[in-house]
Amino acid sequence: MSGLQKILKERLGIHLLDYEVPDHSNSIKYSLGGMTMTSFGVLVISGILLAQFFNPTPERANSSVHFLMDQVYMGWFLRGIHFWAGEILTVTLVLHMIRVFYTASYKKPREVNWLIGVGLFGLMINLMFTGTVLKWDQEGYEALDHFLWVAEKFGILGVPLTENFSPGIPLLSRVYMAHISLLPILTIMLLGLHLFYIKYHKLSAKPDGTDTGKSITFAQHTAYLRRAGAGVFTFICLLALTISPPLGNVPIMGLEVTKPPWQFVWIYALENIWVPSLIVAPFLIGFCLVSVPFIDRSPETDPKKRPIAMLVLWSTIILFTALILWGKFTTMTHSM
Amino acid sequence: MSGKAILILFAFLLAAPSVAFAHGGGHSEEKSSADLTEEVTPLNDSIYAVDAGEESGMSDPSDTPMGSLFSSNDILGNEDPLADMEMGDGEPMKRFKEKTDAGHEQGQHEMHKQHVEEATHEWVSPHAKGYGVAVGITIISGLVFAGLSILRMGEGNSNRNLE
Numbered sequence: 001m002s003g004l005q006k007i008l009k010e011r012l013g014i015h016l017l018d019y020e021v022p023d024h025s026n027s028i029k030y031s032l033g034g035m036t037m038t039s040f041g042v043l044v045i046s047g048i049l050l051a052q053f054f055n056p057t058p059e060r061a062n063s064s065v066h067f068l069m070d071q072v073y074m075g076w077f078l079r080g081i082h083f084w085a086g087e088i089l090t091v092t093l094v095l096h097m098i099r100v101f102y103t104a105s106y107k108k109p110r111e112v113n114w115l116i117g118v119g120l121f122g123l124m125i126n127l128m129f130t131g132t133v134l135k136w137d138q139e140g141y142e143a144l145d146h147f148l149w150v151a152e153k154f155g156i157l158g159v160p161l162t163e164n165f166s167p168g169i170p171l172l173s174r175v176y177m178a179h180i181s182l183l184p185i186l187t188i189m190l191l192g193l194h195l196f197y198i199k200y201h202k203l204s205a206k207p208d209g210t211d212t213g214k215s216i217t218f219a220q221h222t223a224y225l226r227r228a229g230a231g232v233f234t235f236i237c238l239l240a241l242t243i244s245p246p247l248g249n250v251p252i253m254g255l256e257v258t259k260p261p262w263q264f265v266w267i268y269a270l271e272n273i274w275v276p277s278l279i280v281a282p283f284l285i286g287f288c289l290v291s292v293p294f295i296d297r298s299p300e301t302d303p304k305k306r307p308i309a310m311l312v313l314w315s316t317i318i319l320f321t322a323l324i325l326w327g328k329f330t331t332m333t334h335s336m
Numbered sequence: 337m338s339g340k341a342i343l344i345l346f347a348f349l350l351a352a353p354s355v356a357f358a359h360g361g362g363h364s365e366e367k368s369s370a371d372l373t374e375e376v377t378p379l380n381d382s383i384y385a386v387d388a389g390e391e392s393g394m395s396d397p398s399d400t401p402m403g404s405l406f407s408s409n410d411i412l413g414n415e416d417p418l419a420d421m422e423m424g425d426g427e428p429m430k431r432f433k434e435k436t437d438a439g440h441e442q443g444q445h446e447m448h449k450q451h452v453e454e455a456t457h458e459w460v461s462p463h464a465k466g467y468g469v470a471v472g473i474t475i476i477s478g479l480v481f482a483g484l485s486i487l488r489m490g491e492g493n494s495n496r497n498l499e
Contacts, residue, residue, distance in 0.1 A: 026491065074466035077473075138452050216492070223490030230481040237474040241460060248455035257452050 017222065020215035021203050026224040030203065032096035037191070038229035039089035042236060043127075046082040047180065054134070056176035061136035062250045069247060080240030086128060088236055090263050093124060101292070101313055104301035105204035111293035113197040116190055118289045123187045128263055130179035136172060137248030139258045144171065150278050207301040259327065266320055269327035 009015050024030055053072055055064040068075035097117065100106055106114035129147070133140045148171075151158035163171045205211050248258075260268050270277035296309055303310055460467070 072465070074470060076460065076464050077466060077470040080460070137455055139455060220490060220492050223488075223492075227481065227484040227488070227491070230477065230484055234474065234477040234481045237470075237477050241470055241474050244458045244460050246455035246457055248453060252452055255452060258454065 014219075017219045018217050019199075021218050021221050022205065023212060023214045023216050024206055025203050025221045026216060028228070029099050031225055031228050032092050032099055033198075034225035035228050035232050036089055036092040036096055038225075038232045039085045039092060039236070040187070040191075041229075042085040042233060043082060043089065044184065046078055046085065047184075049078055050082055051180055054176075056134070056170075056173045058136065058170050058172045061134065061172055062248075065135050065247060069244075076244060077240055080243070080245060081236055083245035084236045084239040084243075086131065087239075088232060089124065090128070092232075093121065097121065098313065098317070101309070102303055103204060103207040104296075104303075104306065104309070106293045107296070107299065107301065108293075110197070110201050110204065113194060113201065114293050115290060116194045116197065118286070120187060120190050120194060121289070122286065123183055123190065125263075127179060127183050127187070128261070130175050130183065132261055132264075133172070133175050134179060135247055136251065138251045138255070139246070139248060139260065141251030141253065142256055142258055143260060143264075144175070145256070146278060153279055205301075207303060209302065262324055262328070265327035266323035267327075269323045269330060272327075272330060 050068070053064060053068045053075060055061060065079070068079060070076075072078075100114070100117065129143060133144045133147075148162060151161040154161075159165050163169075166174070259265055267278060267281055270281055296306075298306075300306055464470075
């Protein structure tokens with residue numbers, strides 16, 4: 001060991017990263033969480049840069065985004081990176097949750113970490129929602145309109161989420177505050193806890209008993225994650241370089257003519273069947289996710305020996321895929 | 337335990353019937369534009385209204401000596417680039433009022449549907465500002481990924497037996 005390495009090891013405690021993790025950690029399946037973190041990091045950095053050009057007032061928000069896209073040097077690329085990082089994050093996050101469910105990694109003693117993960121999932125949804133609103137085009141306006149409709153139905157409990165809470169302050173400015181401050185702070189705090197419990201309980205074993213029993217150091221795993229992160233970032237750059245995120249003009253109020261982004265389009269489909277789905281569905285999904293480790297308490301982790309769990313998993317995947325496709329191709333038959 | 341979970345689920349559903357059925361629960365016929373605009377009127381009261389401060393009795397910051405610090409005008413007298421940008425017919429709020437004042441003719445909803453251009457993904461133009469640099473960043477990023485994939489730096493093969 002060189003002198004410099006020794007100094008760094010002593011001062012920075014890098015040797016603490018030398019703890020052992022199973023060798024299957026270095027696989028795409030078990031690195032989806034790390035890839036999600038990469039996208040989150042890209043979102044934070046690009047978000048800080050975007051904030052320098054965004055004017056969070058209703059009369060300027062949309063034009064400031066147009067200005068960024070058309071006039072600011074590489075502004076289009078910056079916004080593209082932010083947008084596509086959010087899209088990639090959605091995909092890797094959902095795949096990560098599917099992997100955790102498939103490998104039964106939510107079971108004892110990791111129930112609390114599953115709940116933290118559900119909390120992170122909720123925060124990501126909120127970040128995506130507020131990000132959609134901020135560009136303040138027709139899509140953003142309608143998203144906020146739906147949100148206010150839901151908030152109104154909660155009566156006094158929903159007031160803090162409406163404009164009545166702080167008269168004179170544009171709601172869009174408060175949405176911006178939530179997007180760049182409140183939600184990221186909560187996310188980073190929960191993410192820290194999530195990582196702590198991964199370290200504390202160790203990465204879960206392979207569910208089918210095919211563990212080799214071999215291990216690698218965590219530093220080796222981070223090297224793998226670094227490579228995966230570079231891949232994710234390259235993919236984000238490629239997408240930002242070729243496809244521009246959608247951006248409309250200032251909204252026309254009182255209209256309901258757009259569809260939400262694909263991450264939310266399933267609820268658009270449900271709303272088309274039954275409008276109160278806007279309220280019931282998110283709570284029901286949250287409740288089901290929270291319930292998972294409390295309902296499925298058997299120690300069995302092999303997917304082949306968990307037919308009900310697999311049925312639930314595949315049914316959910318098929319249901320949401322169908323709803324997203326339906327929402328994409330259906331026409332709204334009601335107005336709120 | 338699953339019984340308890342079902343009980344909690346039922347309790348949740350029973351606790352929220354007024355919320356769940358507030359809309360009548362099911363398809364409603366498409367409303368005319370008149371109904372639509374009347375329903376959304378409260379929405380515009382404050383979120384989009386830049387004059388809300390004046391209405392609530394708050395003083396205009398530009399009246400104060402330091403007012404310009406809080407306004408969107410540049411205190412050094414430079415032009416505001418956003419001020420000249422296309423903003424449609426002005427403030428959303430103003431446009432909305434004009435729309436409602438113009439009457440509630442049939443077919444207005446359809447008319448505005450034509451006005452709202454659907455925002456879609458578009459191909460990035462190679463003439464966009466800084467396109468070459470963006471290509472460079474992407475290539476460098478790709479090269480780093482390729483290099484790491486070939487060299488596998490730090491990943492090692494020194495598997496240890498856990499047992």
